Amino acid sequence: MSAITLGVGASHSTLMNTHWDKVVHTERAAAFRDSLQHVNRRLRELNPDVAVIIGSNHFRGFWLDLIPSFTMGVGDVIASGESGTPKGPQKTDPVFANQLATHLVEAGSEVAISARLQIDHGQSHAIQYLLDGIDIPVVPLVVNVFAQPLPTIERCATLGRRLADAIEANAEGRKVVVIASGGLSHQLPWPSDWSNPQDDDEEFMVDAWLNGRGEWERYDKRRREIIVAAQPCIFEDFDAQFLADLEAGDLEKYTELSTPELEKIAGNGGQELRTWLVMAAALGFAPGSSLCYSPMPEWLTGMGAALIEPAGGDA
Template identity: 35%
Template sequence: MSEIVGLVGMSHSPFATLLPRGGPDAPGGRFLADAGRVAAAVARLAPDALVVVGPDHFHANFYDAMPPFVLGVEQVAAFGDFDSRRGALPVAAQLAWSIRDGLADAFDVSLSYALAVDHGIVQSYEMVRGRAELPLVPFVVNTAAPPLPGMARCVELGRAMGAAIRRSPFPGRVLVVASGGLSHWLPSNDPRDPMPAERRASLIHGRRDVHAFSAAREPRVRAMAGNPDAPVNAAWDAWFLKQLAAGDPEPVVGLGDDGLSERAGSGGHEIRTWLIGLAAVGRPLVWTSYEPVPEWITGMGIGTTFEVA
């Protein structure tokens, strides 16, 4: 039987690894230092596998057929967007199938035998695992635009995922990692919203040539870096972390999609990954770190259900 040893919730941003690192007082310096502390704490926990819950940024899923949830069960490859890791990742297949079986009766989860994951999964995996090449189970949540899974549904799924992990015959210690958020404002990815026809077509048909789509999109995202006035709602981010430290996600769920968008921006819908992770582990956060980094267009937060030295 598997044992869940904890949760790490962590913001991601392409600029966390894309931009040159400065000193501890540079934008993102506190986040990167604390991410290193978390990696050291994870090494002491000695997990045998990671279940990484995160979004996709139009590198695997497009609006020709957009699933709310995708589970990787066999081959997983890092896409390599924004200079992140590229190539095959080790997969805990037995654990992945246990999660599938545990969710099957109540949740319609798409399966992938050959899943591409981008920085939404890879960055937090890389930061948390430290030097250990740990196998992972990637669980992708659509947080871009409808069909957004309801936040209450995400909590229910997380509880079922936690039960499935604990029942798994996978003989090891499992760490759940939630990658996403916190507050950030991005251009709409909803094909119903006004946007250039070429961009709309790429959101729907980008699967035909994913690398061409990515090559066209990355310069637009890179151009957003370094703006000290980019919107970040640090007060809301702190409130969100406080709710998870209290073990009470219900006020977050109660905001609904419109309330969440208003307070945390379109990118704030990535906090669904944290809701799933918290429910899976079933314990509140006991350690948090936070730094608003408008230069990275995101509030950069970390939360764990275990102490960090």
């Protein structure tokens, strides 16, 4: 029987790679970086066999021509390599990944599969920092958090519970770490309704989302200019409460929120917290430990990191 040995939640931002020299809140940035290094050391101690990385995709592997609610990489996994993140093929375990996908589908969570999945920093940021020097296969699980309509938060929690069952059903005795990449609160300069862009920038973004398949790099320069020019919008009170609820083992209540309700209190980028809730559900919504919270307007995001030990573990 395989088992989850640790749950991890960590924010991501490519601006951490490209704009470190422009950071004003240096101590906050260093604290977040140090929290990622703490997780890396913890994972080295645990010596897991495989990492399931739950994250988003920022229109480098999925486009508006086809975006499933949930997609699991069950074959080749290719990282885009944008903004200094890992690039190229990643180590995988197709047999294990297919077993997870099959179990999830048979349990009623219809995950799409990809035998050649292109990931971006929605997963590769975790590979770069959390799995640095840890040579284990990754199983990406992509959650649609950007193209409306989004999967309900309750459905994401159900996916997490069934993911835990799927891991436990594997008879090979794997030690599995479940990593959630994304959040915390932030507001991205993206159209709220991709079918009705409001200005030139939004029209460009929709064009990139719809026509970027196979040539996302053609759009990347202007995309990045639009993002870097955005005004930061971080909901610090929400982030503090979310991490406090994680520590108390009380994240399940967030499954009652609708998509508009979550956006109102955490921004459109806060929809990425679905990944944390999938992870937390896989850990049985056990109490966890918050390692860091750094509101980083320079990176447009409330940056946080946390651990959840399996029930009976010691955080």
